[in-house]
Amino acid sequence: xxxxxxxxxxxxSFIAVPVSIHFGDTDPYGVVYFASYFRYxxxxxxxxxxRLGLPPHLYFRNSERGFGLPIVxxxxxxxxxVKYGDKLTLKVCVKHLKAKSVTFGFFFYKENSEDLVAKGExxxxxxxxxxxSCALPDDVRSALEKFAGDLN
Amino acid sequence: xxxxxxxxxxxxSFIAVPVSIHFGDTDPYGVVYFASYFRYxxxxxxxxxxRLGLPPHLYFRNSERGFGLPIVxxxxxxxxxVKYGDKLTLKVCVKHLKAKSVTFGFFFYKENSEDLVAKGExxxxxxxxxxxSCALPDDVRSALEKFAGDLN
Amino acid sequence: xxxxxxxxxxxxSFIAVPVSIHFGDTDPYGVVYFASYFRYxxxxxxxxxxRLGLPPHLYFRNSERGFGLPIVxxxxxxxxxVKYGDKLTLKVCVKHLKAKSVTFGFFFYKENSEDLVAKGExxxxxxxxxxxSCALPDDVRSALEKFAGDLN
Amino acid sequence: xxxxxxxxxxxxSFIAVPVSIHFGDTDPYGVVYFASYFRYxxxxxxxxxxRLGLPPHLYFRNSERGFGLPIVxxxxxxxxxVKYGDKLTLKVCVKHLKAKSVTFGFFFYKENSEDLVAKGExxxxxxxxxxxSCALPDDVRSALEKFAGDLN
Numbered sequence: 148x149x150x151x152x153x154x155x156x157x158x159x160s161f162i163a164v165p166v167s168i169h170f171g172d173t174d175p176y177g178v179v180y181f182a183s184y185f186r187y188x189x190x191x192x193x194x195x196x197x198r199l200g201l202p203p204h205l206y207f208r209n210s211e212r213g214f215g216l217p218i219v220x221x222x223x224x225x226x227x228x229v230k231y232g233d234k235l236t237l238k239v240c241v242k243h244l245k246a247k248s249v250t251f252g253f254f255f256y257k258e259n260s261e262d263l264v265a266k267g268e269x270x271x272x273x274x275x276x277x278x279x280s281c282a283l284p285d286d287v288r289s290a291l292e293k294f295a296g297d298l299n
Numbered sequence: 300x301x302x303x304x305x306x307x308x309x310x311x312s313f314i315a316v317p318v319s320i321h322f323g324d325t326d327p328y329g330v331v332y333f334a335s336y337f338r339y340x341x342x343x344x345x346x347x348x349x350r351l352g353l354p355p356h357l358y359f360r361n362s363e364r365g366f367g368l369p370i371v372x373x374x375x376x377x378x379x380x381v382k383y384g385d386k387l388t389l390k391v392c393v394k395h396l397k398a399k400s401v402t403f404g405f406f407f408y409k410e411n412s413e414d415l416v417a418k419g420e421x422x423x424x425x426x427x428x429x430x431x432s433c434a435l436p437d438d439v440r441s442a443l444e445k446f447a448g449d450l451n
Numbered sequence: 452x453x454x455x456x457x458x459x460x461x462x463x464s465f466i467a468v469p470v471s472i473h474f475g476d477t478d479p480y481g482v483v484y485f486a487s488y489f490r491y492x493x494x495x496x497x498x499x500x501x502r503l504g505l506p507p508h509l510y511f512r513n514s515e516r517g518f519g520l521p522i523v524x525x526x527x528x529x530x531x532x533v534k535y536g537d538k539l540t541l542k543v544c545v546k547h548l549k550a551k552s553v554t555f556g557f558f559f560y561k562e563n564s565e566d567l568v569a570k571g572e573x574x575x576x577x578x579x580x581x582x583x584s585c586a587l588p589d590d591v592r593s594a595l596e597k598f599a600g601d602l603n
Numbered sequence: 604x605x606x607x608x609x610x611x612x613x614x615x616s617f618i619a620v621p622v623s624i625h626f627g628d629t630d631p632y633g634v635v636y637f638a639s640y641f642r643y644x645x646x647x648x649x650x651x652x653x654r655l656g657l658p659p660h661l662y663f664r665n666s667e668r669g670f671g672l673p674i675v676x677x678x679x680x681x682x683x684x685v686k687y688g689d690k691l692t693l694k695v696c697v698k699h700l701k702a703k704s705v706t707f708g709f710f711f712y713k714e715n716s717e718d719l720v721a722k723g724e725x726x727x728x729x730x731x732x733x734x735x736s737c738a739l740p741d742d743v744r745s746a747l748e749k750f751a752g753d754l755n
Contacts, residue, residue, distance in 0.1 A: 170332045170493050170511075175383035176664045177327035181674040181725070182641035188636060189474050204536025207474075208632045218637040228734060230506025231327035259641030269637070278684060322645050322663075328512045333488035333573070341486060341626050356688025359626075360480045370485040374526030380582060384453040384660025421485070430532060474636045479687035481631035535631035 155263050157240035157254050160294050164194045166235040166255070179229040184265050185221055188253045191239040192269070195251070199290040206287065213276045214284055223253070223267030234258035241295035247280050248272045249291055307415050309392035309406050311448050314344045315351070318387040318407070336417050337373055340405045343391040347403070351442040358439065362401040365428045366436055375405070375419030386410035395449035399432050400424045401443055456600035459567050461544035461558050463600050468498045470539040470559070483533040488569050489525055492557045495543040496573070499555070503587065503594040516582045518588055527557070527571030545599040551584050552576045553595055611719050613696035613710050615752050620650045622691040622711070635685040640721050641677055642689055644709045647695040648725070651707070655746040662743065669732045670740055679709070679723030690714035697751040703736050704728045 172183040195205045204276060206214040236256045243250040248270055253269045257264040282288075325333040345355045360367040381387060388408045395402040400422055407417040427433045434440075476487040497507045512519040533539060540560045547554040552574055559569040579585045587595075628639040649659045664671045685691060692712045699706040704726055711721040731737045738746075 167494075169490070169497065170326045171323055171334065171490060173325070173327045174322045174327035174663065175325045175660070176671075177329075178673070179646075180322045181677055182323065182638060182645060183637035185641050186473070186475060189636075190471075193473065202536065204534075204631070207630065215632075217634070217684065218681065219679070220635055220680040222676070224676045225674065228673065230508075232506065317578075319646075321642070321649065323642060327508070328519075330521070332493075333525055334486060334493060337486035337489050338625070338627060342623075344627065353453075354688065356479070356686075359478065369482070369532065370529065372526070372528040373485055374524070376524040377522065380521065382660075384658065405473065474630045475627055475638065477629070477631045478626045478628045479633035481633075484626045486627065 152223075155254075155261075155266075157238045157252055159240060159296050161238045161240040161254075162191075162195050162198050163260070164191050164237045164239060166190070166191055166237050168229065168233060168235070170231075173231050177231050179231075179233075181223070181225055184223050184225070184255065184267065185269075187235075187237055187255070188221065188223070188267055188269055189218075191237045191253055192251055192271070195239050195294075199224075199294055201287060201290055206284075212284065215274045215278075216271045216287070217274060218269050219248075219272045221267065223235065223265055223268040225265045227262070228266045229255075229257075229264050235264065241291055242268055243270075244288070244291050244295055246282055249283065249287075307406075307413075307418075309390045309404055310394075311392055312446050313390045313392040313406075314343075314347050314350050316343050316389045316391060317410070318342070318389050320381065320383055320385060320387070322383075325383050329383050331383075333375070333377055336375050336377070336407065336419065338391055339371065339387075339423075340375070340403075340419055340421055341370075343389045343405055344403055344423075347391050347446075351446055353439060353442055356360070358436075364436065364451075365432075366433065367426045368423045368439070369426060370421050371424045373419065373421035375417055377417045379414070379416045381407075381409070381416050387416065393443055394420055395422075396440070396443050396447055398434055399441075401435065455602070456530055458462050459558075459570075460541045460567075461556055462546075463544060464544045464598050465544040465558075466495075466499050466502050467545060468495050468541045469562070470541050472533065472535055472537060472539070477535050481535050483525075483535075483537075485527070485529055486580070488527050488559065488571065489573075491539075491541055491559070492525065492527070492555075492571055493522075495541045495557055496555055496575070499543050499598075503598055505591060505594055510588075516588065518585065519578045519582075520575045520591070521578060521586035522573050523552075523576045525571065527569055529569045531566070531568045533559075533561075539568065545595055546572055547574075548592070548595050548599055550586055553587065611710075611717075611722075613694045613708055614698075615696055616750050617694045617696040617710075618651050618654050618696060620647050620693045621714070622646070622693050624685065624687055624691070625687060626687075629687050630661055633687050635687075637679070639713065640681070640723065641681050641725075643691075643711070644677065644679070644707070644723055644725055645674075647693045647709055648707055648727075651695050651750075655750055656682075657743060657746055668740065670737065671730045671734075672727045672743070672744075673730060674725050675704075675728045677723065677725040679721055681721045683718070683720045685711075685713070685720050691720065697703055697747055698724055699726075700744070700747050700751055702738055705739065
């Protein structure tokens, strides 16, 4: 038994988002192109924000409130080829929640299976009007804390 | 002889832009996806603006000067399949230059050939701060006039 | 009363598809970029095929059955700016159904409104193994006929 | 002095590739979207392959020779915002060359500066017809070895 949890699965709370594969998402051989997964990851963050009552267009950048939430790092590993015609389920969880940043975890499965095809993470940092890092806005922080439960 | 010119070729002045086909530009069968051509068309407009001394980022939208140049219509016909590994040359010309709008013509050829693979057009309209159509900015108009020659 | 129908609305049967606007779909000013609409149109065709029981990955190209359904022409007009954060509904209908081709109509509305923001069309032609045009496969034709009703 | 080299710069041989930022590459706020960098990375690999005399369309997948070179992992860190209108230079190097895989390093700079805006890497594995990992094709290996010099 792994005391750190199963690395194949999200720890704690997660949302499951269906991912549709479209023309333009694949390489010329019909296999989903690695860069597309990062777009899917972003769509996963958008879906999580929606679920938390944080409309993405008011949170990724909010000039009135004077903050932004840019992504400062991302990585993904790709385990199996996924083809046009396949359907995926993306599970999004909160891996690390810190004062100024949050790291999301992404787990891609073939639909209706536990077949992990890719796994990644991305870190968002809160910035102020001068692109200096700052504390996460309170409402973002509390929504993420509530979602992540006792994970962090 | 066609008094209206050869519909297979740009009329008057044009610039020739190399088009690279990348992963993500094709359908799952390795053929350039129709929507990608519209991205190439936009890259053609950007290249033309650059050539005319109009830096795209200062012209597609200029909040200080209070104008924008959104695309209000576009069309393209696709004659032959183009595959990843092919190289294209895009010729961009000015088809119609009016007080408030300009229509660009796009001709896509296999590199170093007269093999027309796709042909399209797109129309840009000048708008003011309220998204009302207005006269093209003088510098845009004069650069396009000079480029288009006696075509219009 | 317009005997040809309201050009602002799809004629006959249509499906309504929600369109999500994602990062990468907009121009640098936050307005949906014209080329993105053509991707949405393709997603609309995919959704229609799904609805008709024609899995897209078995129909856009089918090497076993020896046919393909490439897009040979597309156009779109853009009436109003759509921003990141807006939600759209895309209505897809069959405009013309011919022996060897089908033209789809696309109507983009702000969600829950009759505010038409863009309107386009795209034509698919059936091709055989040699990229020669041929009759639409029978199952495609009959599914589209049934969907389109007495329109054509 | 850092015995491991300057982490801000490619070690050993590299190629420098100009990166153009286009509509569709940015977030709605005009800043290059993190997923776009991964597309640029792939363009960097394509450029390197071209430079090495390995035409990308014959090497990422080659059904006749029975191999493929899919990307199995990628990561990138983003240090500064890059806007539409900025120009970038991407330096691509070989970080690790192993029997069955190669890891490329990517360094993004503002054009004509040493201002590092993003840094990433991506690993390609050679696979056979059954998607099992296998030795890199000899010509790929020798071209990369020659390019990378005595680095590995």
